[in-house]
Amino acid sequence: MRTQVAIIGAGPSGLLLGxxxxxxxxxxxxxxxxTGEYVLGRIRAGVIEKGAADLLDEAGCGTRMHREGLIHDGIEISFGGARHRINFKQLIGKSVIVYGQTEIxxxxxxxxxxIGSQTIYEAEDVxxxxxxxxxxxxxxxxxxxxHEIECDFIAGCDGFHGVSRKSIPTDVLKNFERVYPFGxxxxxxxxxxxxxxxxxxxxxxxxxxxSMRSPTRSRLYIQCRLDDKVEDWSDExxxxxxxxRLDDEAIKRLQPGPSIEKSIAPLRSFVAEPMRHGRLFLAGDAAHIVPPTGAKGLNLAASDVYYLWQALVDFYKKKSSAGIxxxxARALSRVWKAERxxxxxxxxxxxFxxxxxxxxxxxxxxxxxLVSSQAAMTALAENYVGLPY
Known part of the structure; x- marks a missing residue:
């Protein structure tokens, strides 16, 4: 088989790039x-930056997001028994969209x-x-x-445990990591x-x-020990x-119900450099991981896709290799700001x-x-809604 770009991984970054x-x-x-069903079964992020939303529109796949997604103009920070609102719309004139990664x-x-493009599921021993x-x-x-695919470029969008990053020689790749002592x-x-x-x-x-996924579905988290087991935590x-851990008003509004999914996620910060070796490009979790606190995982993958998509279009349409x-360097500059x-x-x-x-x-x-300084709240708002590409 022959193609121009072989994409490894059918998660959001691989599908969006394709x-x-x-x-x-x-x-x-x-x-x-x-399988496709397995990919759809992953429970992941739900806060979408404007840049990522614009890319979904560009890809022709944003209609349902705009119809069903929830526009959020801010977040609330709770400490000392009180909540404090960070008003994104007022501070910087921007918002985010809450829309589940599964739906994306x-x-x-x-x-x-x-459009009839080919995805090969259950591809083993890649x-x-x-x-x-x-x-x-x-x-x-x-x-x-x-089977063998001949191509011009390979995009490694296959996540942290995928084959793409492992294919870069160890004397070329540098890994930077911090593992947090909780999940x-x-x-x-x-x-x-x-x-x-x-x-x-x-x-x-x-x-x-x-957090939430819709007006009728909530996503709730608590910090736990790394050695905790899901089966040790009943819903009660x-x-x-x-x-x-919540303020009084939040406790009043909390409606407990049977969990339809329960899991423990460890937290880590991770970056692999460089994100390109020869004709192989890394994107998304194949190159970097962020703790979910800042809602950056899916959004960073989208910015990688933006840079790579633009670079490949320039290569094929303008005969320019400047983008690739x-x-x-372009992707990592934004990655490290999001890591910070x-x-x-x-x-x-x-x-801790x-x-x-x-x-x-x-x-x-x-x-x-933070909650007493407009400058500090503005800095949080700028980063949370997403820095420019």
Whole structure:
């Protein structure tokens, strides 16, 4: 098989890149190790920056997001038993959209199906070859047979555990990582949200977050130990601990219900440099991970896709390699800014096991400064709604 761009991974970043390239007449094939049903079953982020929303529109897949997504003009920060609103619209004139990653993936899958572009699911033993040449290849197994795709470029959109990053020589790749000493225990429940906007809560017992996926479906989180097990947390125990960390008004509005999904996510910050080696480009979680506190994971993948899509269009339409040569540096510049913001949000809102009384006083002082300073709130708003591409 021959194509112009082979895309590894059928998550949102791979599907979005494929859709954008196809709209500009650039042939591409997507390989995915899992089934389509498995991909749709992943429960992930739900806060969409304007830049990511604009890209979905450009890809022709944003109609349902605008119809069903929830426009949020701010967030609330809770500490000391009181909530403080950060008004994005007032501070910087921008908003975010709450719309689940599962729904974005579904919209992109439907869009790809509508234009007839090829996605190969259950592709096993994927391996990348000759990425340092101008004729890279991808091999995979399906149905007991080995197949090969010849291409001009490979886009590695296959996540943290995928084959793409592992295909870059170890003497070329540098990894930067911080693993946090806690996780998030989250549940999905068919009950109305606690608040019209997200509540980020700092409490002596640990962090909590009240989020949502729709007007009738809530996503709720509490900070937990890394060695906690999901089966050790009943729904009743989760709600009791969540209530301990919320303000009185939030507790009144909380409607407990049976969880329809429950999981524990460890938190880490991770960046791999460079994001390009030869004809292989990394995008999304294949290149970087952020703690979910700043709502940047899916949005960073979208900005990677933006830079890579533009670079490949310039290569094929303008015969210019400037974009692909600059891709890694451009993407990493924005990645590190988002890493900084996600680290800052995580540092200010969580209870660290090793923190001293001094550390806790500094954390509280930082939060008090944040909600009393228009400059500080503006900086948070600018980063939360998304820095420009």
């Amino acid at each position: 859709q954008l390239l196809a709209k500009h007449g650039i042939d591409n094939v997507i390989l995915e190790r899992q 993936t579904r919209d992109l899958m439907d869009g790809r199906s509508a 391996s990348l070859h000759d990425i340092g040449t101008d004729k890279p290849k991808v091999r995979y197994s399906k149905g007991g047979q080995v 998030w225990l989250g549940i999905l429940v068919d009950k109305p949200p606690v608040s019209d906007e997200l509540i980020y809560a700092n409490h002596d017992r640990g962090f909590a977050l009240c 125990a989760f709600y009791e601990e969540l209530k301990r 040569d600059a891709y890694s 913001f996600s680290w800052w949000m995580t540092s200010q809102l969580h209870r 096991p090793e923190s001293s009384g001094f550390d806790q006083k500094i954390q509280r002082s930082e939060l008090e400064y």
